[in-house]
Amino acid sequence: MSLSSNSSPSSERYVGRFAPSPTGPLHFGSLVCALGSYLDAIAHGGHWLIRMEDLDPPREVPGAAERILHSLHTHGLHSHSPVVWQSKRHDLYQHALQQLRAQDQIYPCSCTREQVRRAGGHTKANCIGESGPHSLRFQCAGAREGFTDIWQGAQQQAIDEDPILKRKDGLYAYQLAVVVDDIAQGVNHVVRGADLLDCTGIQRCLFRALGAEPPQFGHLPLVMNEAGQKLSKQNHAAPLDDNKASSNLIQALGFLGLRPSQDLAANTPAHILVWASAHWQRKAVDRHNRRSTNSTTATPGNS
Template sequence: MPWTGSRGKPTWQTLAAKFARRTIPMTPPRYIGRFAPSPTGPLHFGSLVCALGSYLDAVAHGGTWLIRMEDLDPPREMPGAAERILHSLDVHGLHSPHPVEWQSKRHHLYQRALDQLQENNLLYACGCTREQIRRAGGHRRADCRQGSPVSGTPAALRFCSEGEDEHFLDLWHGPQSQRTSEDPILKRKDGLFAYQLAVVVDDIQQGVTWVVRGADLLDCTGVQCQLFRALGAEPPGFGHLPLVMNETGQKLSKQNHAAALDDRRPTDNLLQALRFLGLRPPVELSLEQPHHLLAWATAHWQRQQVNRHNRRLHQ
């Protein structure tokens, strides 16, 4: 897929019209969705909600659901976590018709995108510290205190974002207006490609048309839309699912030591996740295998049933 093209923004009216068309059920292969976990630990219940929501929205709209392993940060990865994640998805019946993509095998695509951004003067080296950026309240190319770092000095590569309000429509959170206060890092000082670059490049290369993911990623969507256009692609549609919170009001996450899914009880896990997403599976499904639950859920999936508010599991 070509990555060159204009960075011209669609009007708000055009965005609204496109969104209205996108809410109509699509036929294959127009809908392509994905689930992209990081192998920093096993799946927990919050991960299952995101995986299930993205799967159901894709399949219910006649689309294709992809699995992508975001293994870009070896220092943070847990040995064996990727295999555990794939096993959990498998026992819960969440299968993709296509092979799993691994970001660690796609570095050439990320470098190609960086080269294009560099050619278009949309990339710059930055050696500023996090403390400097915090004190400044943001970061732009004009604010870079290091200028062009001395040769041999570690520097991050940042995307020169537009610095304007970015408007998009979210499936569950409605109209959004975001302004990027800090140009995102696309390649870190340690030489590793950053999430913001990889996720956009992968979605372009895989033809993803809808990104359904957790609400914790809502705030970075605007700058990702800018990066899509900078690489010559139209941003996909976005839907950010509610987060499952723990007893202290924090989202369930690996960083907060969320318990791993119990893969011995996939039916119970799926029933809980379906209820969290607003579905009301009949009691008799509690005796069925995961593929029967998923078939029922696909037939009954409706976006408007999802409660967009983050909450504890039993609230």
């Protein structure tokens, strides 16, 4: 399969995706991200995909992938193509590394984290090279990336470190797999959480190194907990209650700037999503990270 694409994202049908990692069940912040990516795709007449990013077995929780897919299904969020599993795509990632090696854009690195810390970052110039177990790094330090994010606006990112694409333990890194899969699946719009904004510059560099046009990026605001932390599995966010799918969707819609009526909550997820797709407006999304409150999610008489 070729990894290259010469088409502009704006010249093709919208293709978006949601790509969870099976490190635990979905929580409300995950639902906001999944719902935002789904609605933006549907409202633009697009195609929405689910991809399971199961590339890091030590961090995966048994049964989490199946629970995630069940939650998405319960909330009416269905992939328009069969779910892709990264663990079954190693050949694609290896092919991409071979392409980058032929272009002299990756190099072996045996540096430890402590050596990288003392150096204040990592570039090929301060790398000790290959001596025993090594990772593979993408040479892009010193590049600057400018782009306009759908919600976060104009961005300028300076890349000060060469990222790892394949780890010392032989596992393929997120930065490589996410770009390779987006290219292979024809993804041209990436809607995800604002916590991933800072790695966008590196990914844009990697898209072009692999012969593809970077997609349009949109980083949604994060849902915060009472302590001001991002809702996450690491911070013990409560799992979604799949028995309250309609209520969960109404609350998530409120966080994303829509104003569904209380009456809408009595409907099925499928009905709610039809309403939401028809009312979706990018400009209604408040780009700032914040807590979610039930009081902001429903107003009467707008169903």
